[in-house]
Amino acid sequence: MQNDEYPPSEDTFFIANNIENEKGDCALDIGSGSGYLTKLLCKNFSFVVGTDINYHVLQHQSSYKTNNLICCNGSDALKITFDFIVCNLPYLATDEILDVSTDGGIEGFEIPKKIFDSALKNLKNTGKFIFVTSSLSNYQKLIDYAEKLGMKTTIIAKKKLFFEELILVEAKN
Numbered sequence: 001m002q003n004d005e006y007p008p009s010e011d012t013f014f015i016a017n018n019i020e021n022e023k024g025d026c027a028l029d030i031g032s033g034s035g036y037l038t039k040l041l042c043k044n045f046s047f048v049v050g051t052d053i054n055y056h057v058l059q060h061q062s063s064y065k066t067n068n069l070i071c072c073n074g075s076d077a078l079k080i081t082f083d084f085i086v087c088n089l090p091y092l093a094t095d096e097i098l099d100v101s102t103d104g105g106i107e108g109f110e111i112p113k114k115i116f117d118s119a120l121k122n123l124k125n126t127g128k129f130i131f132v133t134s135s136l137s138n139y140q141k142l143i144d145y146a147e148k149l150g151m152k153t154t155i156i157a158k159k160k161l162f163f164e165e166l167i168l169v170e171a172k173n
Contacts, residue, residue, distance in 0.1 A: 008034045010166070011166055014132065014157070014166050014168065015168060016036065016040055018130070018156060018157050019084075023045065024044070024046075024083035025046050026048075026049075026080070026081070026084070026124075027047070027048045027085070028078070028119075029041060029087070030074055030115055031074075031088060032050035032051060032052045032057070033088065034060075035050060035057075035060065037086055038069075041084070041086070045083075049068040049069075049078065051069075051074065051075055051077070053072070058071055073114075073118065074114060075122045076118050078122050080122065082123060082124060083126070084128050085130070087119065087131045089104065089112040089115060089131050090102050090103055090111050091108045091133045091137045092104050092136060092137065093106070107137060107141060108136065108138055109141050112137075113142065113145060116131075116142065127172070128170055128171070129170070129171040130156070130169070131169055131171070132168050132169075133166075133169060134164045135166075136163075139167050143155075143169060150173065151172060152171070153171045154170045155169055156169065156170045
């Protein structure tokens with residue numbers, strides 16, 4: 001099942017609280033879902049792009065300041081680079097992908113790895129890539145993967161919930 005309306009939830013607000021003071025020229029929200037983070041980025045960045053694999057969720061965002069909403073997988077369709085990239089990864093460990101907004105595949109790594117590979121080609125040398133993951137997935141595997149690609153990673157925040165811990169990671173070149 002694919003959810004056409006993905007309302008912001010705890011993980012989105014967790015990211016928002018930690019990126020609300022980020023500023024720059026160009027920002028990208030991969031998997032923009034509800035558009036909450038895309039809208040937040042419009043306050044502090046001159047040029048903002050939101051992408052999502054689901055065209056219908058992008059239609060719900062049409063009233064936002066940005067007209068730069070692109071339906072694509074990760075950032076595969078983009079040929080420009082960004083100062084700042086954020087992604088609320090589909091990080092849940094699942095045997096199969098039933099909901100692209102939440103299911104991360106085997107160990108919660110399979111889909112985030114694809115998104116990560118997509119994002120890195122769009123990150124400026126001095127840019128930051130911020131992503132959220134969870135204790136319910138093999139988040140260390142994703143961090144190790146980023147480091148294997150030459151990125152420097154830092155866990156910048158954690159938030160305990162009843163059933164999981166959210167982990168916010170910053171990756172830089």
